[in-house]
Amino acid sequence: MVAAxxxxxxxxxxxxxxxxxxxxxxxxxxxGYAFSIWGLIYLWLLAHAAFGLLKRKGDPAFLRPALPLLISGLLASVWLAIASSAPLMATAVILVMGALAMLAYLRADPVQDRWLLAAPLAIYAGWLTAAFGVSVGVILAGYGILSNTASALAMLAVVIGVALVVQARRPAMPVYGATVVWAAIGVVVANWADTLMVAYTAIFGAALVAVWTVITLCRA
Structure with a gap:
């Protein structure tokens, strides 16, 4: 996956x-700048893999999320290869990737080795949550099912809703929520000049997830 x-x-x-x-x-x-987060995702997952192999080999805490994470990573390579020419197939693949990443994240122990176990899975799952919303939004607009603005508003609502639920499931790990906030701010920047309704909605969504992440963290 890191070599993809x-x-x-x-x-x-x-x-x-x-x-x-x-x-x-x-x-x-x-x-465009928001996609630079992939560099951090790859490096953090590499650190996760190296630590697991060198320091926690055979540890059940690292084995539980390993299979869904591995399959998701393999699909990531396929997705990168097909995304530029087959958006419908790419959307289906990213749905499976995201579901597997989420499964891996929710299987990870939120306390043990949290910054090298749960945290890298959180950033990966968080970005794929946003990426799936983006992919579906582009499909909805590109096939005329919804307007460009309506598809953006609809998928922002979906992504923010999912983020709130997942963050509540793992309140002690703020990385997932922070990643979705990063994506939402990227939507704000992209739309600030000409699509203010989407920009304002993304601001509201980013603020909501940020506040909820802090609240759940304080309660954890």
Whole structure:
């Protein structure tokens, strides 16, 4: 999984020409800088794997999330290869990737070795939560099911709702919530100049998740 970016072309968004309704800038898509989080995700997952192999080999706490994380990582390589030309298939793949990442995260012990066990899985699951929302939003707008703005608003609501539920399940780990906030701020930046309804909604969503993350952390 960590080698995937070196083996596949850089992904900057679905090609607008592959959709019946051409939308050059989907409102749900965060600003380009937000995708730099992949570098941190890869490095943190690499640290997780190295620590698990060298210091916690055979430890049930590291074995429980290992299989879904491995499968999700393998699918990540497939997704990078097909995303630029097959958005529908890529959306289906990212759904499975995200579900497996979430399963791995929820299987991880939130206390033991938390910054090298639960935390890297949290950032991965959090970003895939947002990425799935972006992918579906682009599909909805690109196929004319919803307008560009309506699809962005709908998927922001879905992503924020999922984030609130998941954060409540793992209140002691703020990384998941923080990752979704990062994605939402990216949507704010992307839409601030021309789609204020989406920008304001993303601000509200980011604030809601941030406050909820702090509240759950304080209660943990």
């Amino acid at each position: 970016p070196a083996l596949t072309p850089a992904f900057t968004g679905y090609d607008p020409a592959t959709f019946p309704v051409r939308i050059d800038r989907p409102a749900i898509q965060p600003a």
